[in-house]
Amino acid sequence: MSPSSPPPPVTAPYDVLVIGAGSGRMVLNEAMVSGRHTAIVDSGPYGGTCLNRGCIPSKMFVHAADVAATIRDAARFGIDAHIDGVRWPDIRDRVFGRIDSYAASGPGGARDAGIAAYECRAEFVGERRVRLHLPTGGIEVSADHIVIAAGAHPVIPDVVRQSGVRVDTSDTIMRIEELPKRLLVLGGGVIGIEMASIFGALGCAITLVTQGPVLARRAGEDVARRFTAIARERWDVHTGASVTTVEQRSDGIHLRLSDGTPLVGDRLLVAAGRRPNTAGLGLESAGVAVDAESGRVLVDDYGRTSAERVWALGDISSEIELKHLANSQARTIRHNILHPDALEPLRTKAIPAAIFSDPQIALVGLTPEAARAEGRDAVAATRPLSDTAYGWALEDTTSVCTVVAERGSGVVLGAQIMAPFASSLIQPLVDAVTRGLTAMDAAATPLWIHPAAMELVENALLDAARLARRPTVR
Numbered sequence: 001m002s003p004s005s006p007p008p009p010v011t012a013p014y015d016v017l018v019i020g021a022g023s024g025r026m027v028l029n030e031a032m033v034s035g036r037h038t039a040i041v042d043s044g045p046y047g048g049t050c051l052n053r054g055c056i057p058s059k060m061f062v063h064a065a066d067v068a069a070t071i072r073d074a075a076r077f078g079i080d081a082h083i084d085g086v087r088w089p090d091i092r093d094r095v096f097g098r099i100d101s102y103a104a105s106g107p108g109g110a111r112d113a114g115i116a117a118y119e120c121r122a123e124f125v126g127e128r129r130v131r132l133h134l135p136t137g138g139i140e141v142s143a144d145h146i147v148i149a150a151g152a153h154p155v156i157p158d159v160v161r162q163s164g165v166r167v168d169t170s171d172t173i174m175r176i177e178e179l180p181k182r183l184l185v186l187g188g189g190v191i192g193i194e195m196a197s198i199f200g201a202l203g204c205a206i207t208l209v210t211q212g213p214v215l216a217r218r219a220g221e222d223v224a225r226r227f228t229a230i231a232r233e234r235w236d237v238h239t240g241a242s243v244t245t246v247e248q249r250s251d252g253i254h255l256r257l258s259d260g261t262p263l264v265g266d267r268l269l270v271a272a273g274r275r276p277n278t279a280g281l282g283l284e285s286a287g288v289a290v291d292a293e294s295g296r297v298l299v300d301d302y303g304r305t306s307a308e309r310v311w312a313l314g315d316i317s318s319e320i321e322l323k324h325l326a327n328s329q330a331r332t333i334r335h336n337i338l339h340p341d342a343l344e345p346l347r348t349k350a351i352p353a354a355i356f357s358d359p360q361i362a363l364v365g366l367t368p369e370a371a372r373a374e375g376r377d378a379v380a381a382t383r384p385l386s387d388t389a390y391g392w393a394l395e396d397t398t399s400v401c402t403v404v405a406e407r408g409s410g411v412v413l414g415a416q417i418m419a420p421f422a423s424s425l426i427q428p429l430v431d432a433v434t435r436g437l438t439a440m441d442a443a444a445t446p447l448w449i450h451p452a453a454m455e456l457v458e459n460a461l462l463d464a465a466r467l468a469r470r471p472t473v474r
């Protein structure tokens with residue numbers, strides 16, 4: 001079969017059919033495909049959110065933003081430099097020039113690997129029976145196992161949707177034609193912060209509105225408070241705020257907040273959370289149960305839905321929406337389909353996360369508050385990067401690492417970092433939490449390169465080990 005030709009209509013059942021060619025594609029590796037009749041179907045570009053409109057493009061933009069920020073900051077180091085121009089079309093096209101061709105080759109790549117790849121919407125019409133809405137007409141296929149990996153989409157709050165004003169989401173903002181002078185951002189979570197960091201560094205004036213009291217709430221109270229303070233110096237930040245009206249006027253998009261504050265911008269980016277793509281999937285006819293409130297497909301510890309031999313993974317079923325977790329779930333479900341007598345549970349512990357803002361934020365395990373809420377007797381040691389030689393090199397005044405450890409045993413329960421490259425610096429702490437290492441073991445077993453930024457992590461671990469040895473003061 002040529003890479004671009006569609007698969008022939010099939011009447012015989014597939015052994016495995018995957019709905020969603022984002023993380024779902026990982027289910028169909030060589031071991032799974034070999035000797036089996038497999039298929040994958042996707043209604044959008046292959047590669048899903050991460051490749052086409054999520055992790056990868058956003059981080060490619062983050063790098064361009066970091067370059068701009070470095071130039072703006074250069075005078076602090078005795079180097080006078082200024083930005084002569086920001087060529088947005090070139091920044092954008094560098095990103096999508098690479099990504100779009102990669103995505104376009106997805107179906108062909110799958111076919112070359114022996115998978116029947118369909119490019120259309122899938123809808124359950126019965127127990128492990130799916131209608132494929134091909135442009136040439138619908139066909140029905142069945143499969144012994146079906147994996148639902150259909151992802152999630154951005155939520156548009158009612159007040160915005162009902163206004164009829166054209167807004168952006170993370171699906172569209174990275175492909176716009178020109179940079180807005182003033183960007184309104186609704187939402188102070190991961191996407192809001194990353195996009196504000198990118199567009200702010202590229203020269204847009206950012207106004208960010210969020211419901212919560214701080215930005216990056218999930219990073220823990222201390223980091224969230226520190227990050228919010230930095231954000232307030234750069235952007236016009238409105239916390240604890242809700243939007244009551246949205247209006248398109250000749251001079252831009254106007255928002256009014258519940259306290260009466262008027263705001264105006266050239267574009268409005270809505271980053272108010274995401275909702276699973278269950279609508280139109282026909283899950284009822286397949287007997288797949290969905291949580292009414294969150295809209296997530298319900299799965300057990302092994303990734304099984306309520307329907308026999310129907311599995312689900314990634315953003316459609318997971319409370320934590322991260323690509324590395326979705327990939328891990330795909331690997332586990334693949335194992336579970338191949339080894340029905342030796343099922344493995346989905347990973348639920350020590351799932352790291354990062355916000356690729358400026359500065360970056362990264363976390364794993366418990367925050368000090370979460371440890372307290374779980375009734376743990378825990379200590380928290382916070383170290384600034386400015387205590388290390390690398391911090392001096394950066395003239396850093398804001399970066400910190402907190403290690404949370406169990407009092408007595410010193411076992412590392414969690415960590416939060418706000419620093420340049422926090423998404424990389426966190427990795428030894430991810431290892432410590434995953435393996436249940438004590439802070440002293442994690443700090444003293446390896447040698448740490450001097451004078452690297454990683455000494456921040458070593459120091460915080462040593463502090464946590466010391467604190468954990470102290471008895472509780474009552």
Ligand SMILES: Cc1cc2nc3c(=O)[nH]c(=O)nc-3n(C[C@H](O)[C@H](O)[C@H](O)COP(=O)(O)OP(=O)(O)OC[C@H]3O[C@@H](n4cnc5c(N)ncnc54)[C@H](O)[C@@H]3O)c2cc1C
Nearest residue numbers: 020022023043044048049054055122151314315321322323
């Ligand atoms: C802007 C942004 C930045 C992000 N950055 C990061 C990051 O840095 N790190 C990180 O870990 N995570 C990041 N994420 C989250 C990450 O992208 C997702 O958690 C991950 O991609 C989810 O994978 P998935 O396979 O569950 O869903 P998806 O990748 O969304 O795949 C679902 C696929 O199913 C298809 N589909 C849906 N319905 C149907 C249907 N009825 N029939 C056929 N096909 C269908 C869709 O077209 C889609 O291709 C980011 C997300 C966004 C939005």
Ligand SMILES: NC(=O)c1ccc[n+]([C@@H]2O[C@H](COP(=O)([O-])OP(=O)(O)OC[C@H]3O[C@@H](n4cnc5c(N)ncnc54)[C@H](O)[C@@H]3O)[C@@H](O)[C@H]2O)c1
Nearest residue numbers: 157187188189190191192210211212271272273321354355
């Ligand atoms: N670096 C990464 O790993 C990365 C990057 C981007 C996205 N993601 C994933 O995508 C998911 C979705 O991101 P997100 O930023 O859309 O969601 P989020 O849940 O992280 O943040 C949503 C924010 O919007 C605010 N909000 C919600 N409704 C609002 C309203 N009506 N008015 C004002 N504020 C409102 C919330 O208070 C919250 O701060 C994340 O949870 C994350 O898992 C990950």
